[in-house]
Amino acid sequence: MVNRPFRKLMRVEAALRLSFGSVETVKGIERVRIERALGRVLARQIVAKKYLPPHDIAVVDGYAVRSIDLRHPSRKPVTLRLVGRSKLGELSRIRIRRGETVAVATGSMVPRGGDAAVMIEDTKMRGGNRVEFRESIKPLEGVTRRGDDLKPGRVVLERGSRLRPEDIGVLKALGLTSVQVVRRVRVAILSTGDELVNKARRGDSAKTVDLNRPILKGMLRELDASVVDLGIVKDDEAAIRAALRRGLSDADLVLVTAGSSVGNSDLVSRCIDSLGKPGMIVHGVAMRPAMPTGVAVIEGKPIVSLPGFPVSAVFAFRVFVRPLIAKLVGAPDTHDPTITATLSERIHRIKGGRTFVRVRVKKVRSGYVAVPVAAQRSSILTSIVDANGIVTIPESVSQIDAGTKVWVTLTGAVS
Amino acid sequence: MVNRPFRKLMRVEAALRLSFGSVETVKGIERVRIERALGRVLARQIVAKKYLPPHDIAVVDGYAVRSIDLRHPSRKPVTLRLVGRSKLGELSRIRIRRGETVAVATGSMVPRGGDAAVMIEDTKMRGGNRVEFRESIKPLEGVTRRGDDLKPGRVVLERGSRLRPEDIGVLKALGLTSVQVVRRVRVAILSTGDELVNKARRGDSAKTVDLNRPILKGMLRELDASVVDLGIVKDDEAAIRAALRRGLSDADLVLVTAGSSVGNSDLVSRCIDSLGKPGMIVHGVAMRPAMPTGVAVIEGKPIVSLPGFPVSAVFAFRVFVRPLIAKLVGAPDTHDPTITATLSERIHRIKGGRTFVRVRVKKVRSGYVAVPVAAQRSSILTSIVDANGIVTIPESVSQIDAGTKVWVTLTGAVS
Numbered sequence: 128m129v130n131r132p133f134r135k136l137m138r139v140e141a142a143l144r145l146s147f148g149s150v151e152t153v154k155g156i157e158r159v160r161i162e163r164a165l166g167r168v169l170a171r172q173i174v175a176k177k178y179l180p181p182h183d184i185a186v187v188d189g190y191a192v193r194s195i196d197l198r199h200p201s202r203k204p205v206t207l208r209l210v211g212r213s214k215l216g217e218l219s220r221i222r223i224r225r226g227e228t229v230a231v232a233t234g235s236m237v238p239r240g241g242d243a244a245v246m247i248e249d250t251k252m253r254g255g256n257r258v259e260f261r262e263s264i265k266p267l268e269g270v271t272r273r274g275d276d277l278k279p280g281r282v283v284l285e286r287g288s289r290l291r292p293e294d295i296g297v298l299k300a301l302g303l304t305s306v307q308v309v310r311r312v313r314v315a316i317l318s319t320g321d322e323l324v325n326k327a328r329r330g331d332s333a334k335t336v337d338l339n340r341p342i343l344k345g346m347l348r349e350l351d352a353s354v355v356d357l358g359i360v361k362d363d364e365a366a367i368r369a370a371l372r373r374g375l376s377d378a379d380l381v382l383v384t385a386g387s388s389v390g391n392s393d394l395v396s397r398c399i400d401s402l403g404k405p406g407m408i409v410h411g412v413a414m415r416p417a418m419p420t421g422v423a424v425i426e427g428k429p430i431v432s433l434p435g436f437p438v439s440a441v442f443a444f445r446v447f448v449r450p451l452i453a454k455l456v457g458a459p460d461t462h463d464p465t466i467t468a469t470l471s472e473r474i475h476r477i478k479g480g481r482t483f484v485r486v487r488v489k490k491v492r493s494g495y496v497a498v499p500v501a502a503q504r505s506s507i508l509t510s511i512v513d514a515n516g517i518v519t520i521p522e523s524v525s526q527i528d529a530g531t532k533v534w535v536t537l538t539g540a541v542s
Numbered sequence: 543m544v545n546r547p548f549r550k551l552m553r554v555e556a557a558l559r560l561s562f563g564s565v566e567t568v569k570g571i572e573r574v575r576i577e578r579a580l581g582r583v584l585a586r587q588i589v590a591k592k593y594l595p596p597h598d599i600a601v602v603d604g605y606a607v608r609s610i611d612l613r614h615p616s617r618k619p620v621t622l623r624l625v626g627r628s629k630l631g632e633l634s635r636i637r638i639r640r641g642e643t644v645a646v647a648t649g650s651m652v653p654r655g656g657d658a659a660v661m662i663e664d665t666k667m668r669g670g671n672r673v674e675f676r677e678s679i680k681p682l683e684g685v686t687r688r689g690d691d692l693k694p695g696r697v698v699l700e701r702g703s704r705l706r707p708e709d710i711g712v713l714k715a716l717g718l719t720s721v722q723v724v725r726r727v728r729v730a731i732l733s734t735g736d737e738l739v740n741k742a743r744r745g746d747s748a749k750t751v752d753l754n755r756p757i758l759k760g761m762l763r764e765l766d767a768s769v770v771d772l773g774i775v776k777d778d779e780a781a782i783r784a785a786l787r788r789g790l791s792d793a794d795l796v797l798v799t800a801g802s803s804v805g806n807s808d809l810v811s812r813c814i815d816s817l818g819k820p821g822m823i824v825h826g827v828a829m830r831p832a833m834p835t836g837v838a839v840i841e842g843k844p845i846v847s848l849p850g851f852p853v854s855a856v857f858a859f860r861v862f863v864r865p866l867i868a869k870l871v872g873a874p875d876t877h878d879p880t881i882t883a884t885l886s887e888r889i890h891r892i893k894g895g896r897t898f899v900r901v902r903v904k905k906v907r908s909g910y911v912a913v914p915v916a917a918q919r920s921s922i923l924t925s926i927v928d929a930n931g932i933v934t935i936p937e938s939v940s941q942i943d944a945g946t947k948v949w950v951t952l953t954g955a956v957s
Contacts, residue, residue: 165760179923182748186921188804212804219748233834234802234850234921235737236748271921283927291954292760293926296753296852300923302742322650327717333597333634333651338711345580345707387649389603389627419648435649437711459955464877506601506649506686508594508715511708512698539706540874 136413138522139446139481145408146422146447150429152457153379155310161298164290166351167308168458173284179277179300182219183241185231187269190250190258191241192228194266209256211238228258237270244269277301287457312350312455314448315374316343317357319367319395320386320435325359338437338508339384346444350452362388367398371430375402379455381430382448384440385419392419392432399423399430407432413480413522416505417442438505442483464537468495468516472529476520485514488541497535515539551828553937554861554896560823561837561862565844567872568794570725576713579705581766582723583873588699594692594715597634598656600646602684605665605673606656607643609681624671626653643673652685659684692716702872727765727870729863730789731758732772734782734810735801735850740774753852753923754799761859765867777803782813786845790817794870796845797863799855800834807834807847814838814845822847828895828937831920832857853920857898879952883910883931887944891935900929903956912950930954 137145156170185191190207197205207228211221223229223240231237231244243264251259277283283297284290290298290308298306316339323337337359347354355378360370367383374381383399385392400406402425409422420443421432431447433440453460468488476482486497500513516535520527527533552560571585600606605622612620622643626636638644638655646652646659658679666674692698698712699705705713705723713721731754738752752774762769770793775785782798789796798814800807815821817840824837835858836847846862848855868875883903891897901912915928931950935942942948 162756162759165763180921181742184802184921186919188807217748230804232802232804232806234750235804271919275917276922276924283924287957289955292757292764293852293856293923293953295760296757297923297927299753299756300751302751327596333632335649336715336717338714341577341714342707342711344577345710348580349707387599387647389645389647389650391647392603437708441708459957461955462879462881462952464879465881466877502690504601504686506595506599507691508708508712509691509698512712537877538708540704541877542702542874 136411136418136480137409138413142409142412142422143447143450146424146429146451147454149405149424149427150451150454151427153309153312153455156307157310158305158307160305161295161303164298164306164308165292165295167290168456169284169286169288169290170307170309172282172286173298173301173303173306175277175281175283175301176279177277177301178274178279180271180273180275183237183270183272185235185237185244185269186233186271187244187246188232189230189245189247189269190228191223191231191237191244192260192264193223193225193240194243194264194268196226197245197260197262197264199263205260206253206257207260209258242266242270287459289458309456312352312380312452313355313378314347314352314452315355315357315378315381316340316347316384317360317370317374317381318384318386319360319362320391321362321388323359323386335387339433339435339440342437342441343382343384343444346441346448350449352452362386362391362394364394364398367395368401371398371402375425375428375430379428380448380451381428382433383430384433385435387435395432396421399425399432412446414442414446415477415480415482417446418479420447422447434505436505437508438511441511466495466535466537466541467532468497468535470518470527470529470531470533471496471498473526474499474518474520475526476524481522482520484518484520485510486516486518486535487514488516488535488537490541495535495541497533511538515541551826551833551895552824553828557824557827557837558862558865561839561844561866562869564820564839564842565866565869566842568724568727568870571722572725573720573722575720576710576718579713579721579723580707580710582705583871584699584701584703584705585722585724587697587701588713588716588718588721590692590696590698590716591694592692592716593689593694595686595688595690598652598685598687600650600652600659600684601648601686602659602661603647604645604660604662604684605643606638606646606652606659607675607679608638608640608655609658609679609683611641612660612675612677612679614678620675621668621672622675624673657681657685702874704873724871727767727795727867728770728793729762729767729867730770730772730793730796731755731762731799732775732785732789732796733799733801734775734777735806736777736803738774738801750802754848754850754855757852757856758797758799758859761856761863765864767867777801777806777809779809779813782810783816786813786817790840790843790845794843795863795866796843797848798845799848800850802850810847811836814840814847827861829857829861830892830895830897832861833894835862837862849920851920852923853926856926881910881950881952881956882947883912883950885933885942885944885946885948886911886913888941889914889933889935890941891939896937897935899933899935900925901931901933901950902929903931903950903952905956910950910956912948926953930956
């Protein structure tokens, strides 16, 4: 009649397992230039086809030598004739012969004939072109050999790697100019509810500005997903169904946020179930906030039904949407920054599941202290805006005492 | 004559303190629409000018009531007349009178007259428009009052906040359409060295492809900085000086990476010192990799001289450039994701300072294990590409044994 309460709540892990079961990595692949590949996910393994470094290089500032020339310098210093400097840029044409040495800097090529490099600190100039060595040196000391970094055939980056700046560097080193990446995951978002508007209007005081779409867009952008914004949809079965259908056809994942009109949640569930099989598979999750989170799968495509309060929507996103997007793109889920902090006051788990307590972490002399923000209600947006961290109280714990060292997942900067 | 070795290495903290001393937050401010403000840093404090929520709202699915009507229901159930539903969207025009109730959903407005909301589970429908209540309720129960989230005058976000999705949400809730943010930090990058090229060319085997600029560009993009790419500059005093001067005039920070030709490092330091005061203030830092990191300040603008090997440049960036950019933009430095893992084998500090050991973190049944990558030399690019984490060995520790629980700073995904 009115809203059906969430009676049988599923535990977080069970709900996640169920949600993941029927979801597969997107198939689309695109080729992008490496300059534009940062943050994208590799669709194919990268195998080296070159040697890196391409030639032997010095790893010290000093002199390239034939180690055999310095076999017995402890008995008597050895003096070699300086026949070149890397400065000249002619190293590939020089050959070090018996009794000769070449000045090199860290990273420069070791000319043919040389098989070791001596640090400048262990040498002495004698006149303009003679260098004295007092220590012996083993072959390959002070040198990184051709192929020590990479040899042809070596796997450099696995499929599913999210490309970091250093990965772009190695792709460039291999001479690649473009790579095949998984296309961006497309996520459709819609907010439902007769009461929702995009902007506050005067004299319309029962209306609510839809904050969920702007917040979701930001979170999706941080995950490098593309957004298909389906806007606000009224509490009308046909309209909701049409929007969901469009989401399912245009996107890989649909996020629908609940309105705050009576019966909206039932209405949305009914619309989802009418679209295909298996329909709604998770009706409410044993966690606070975001207990009324629902998950559906329609012919392999997931729909996540997010609670209407932005605070709850953010937690539903963190717990369900982020890992789903990681699975869709075929990359491991990202880790949040975490720190350990001392809890400033006792916190309690809310009956009904895992509880996420929003805290403000501050740096103190002895480390960090985590202070729960004053209002923990999911109706209070500032409970996440004021917070820079989350303390999770697991299902098996009922309270955590003041003074306890706790893990804090950081959601913002600590100052 | 040739390269001067870094004899007096400065400890990391001392070098950071010195580098930070003469650097100030950039002055420029720009106004951006909130849709484009994600990740930007607020230049002005945000103070609420509205009430949030703008009216009392229900935080349960159920019935808005006058709590006085339910004063004694435990003696005898109270039945109230249902006079409206939030579904109708007419809540602002309804007034709850004695003996009346209105159906509400989580988030919907509580009509005038109502001062509490009862969960649907604690009620019973009696016919089509009568609701039975068996429990008493206190005023304000089940309700978040107008202004409980924000009241006019309350500071919402401090200057220096880097805007997160939830912050965009609260700006939207306040009715703001744009905000003033600190302009992006501009960072000039140049690589020096006769041996450097942008692309490998056949038959030019002593040349080195410049990997540092592509890697630095990626790292700067991740920090939302603008890049002024000054390209590769030959080992020529006039050319280097001209490039540095352009960097200082066009950017807030200049990053110059050392070439691997003999004398390059001296040459770059000399060029920097010739540009103004105080010039080079840090010549080498007691850390491995990236020991040859230098820092200069020219009339308040920092120049960081990065070692030539990409691995070293990445560490110099992490330790020096990232916090400098945070200071320039006026925001706290970001935290890295960290986890604790069991070290798979003994690791040693390298003589000469704090040592960053690159590891591959793997998930195992009991938690995480950190396996040092095989090659730790800074000449080996795959030492960072293969790694997804860093274990830091502080100056006071000479080794860490296998089996020790260590903190790992994550640099990539863990699978």
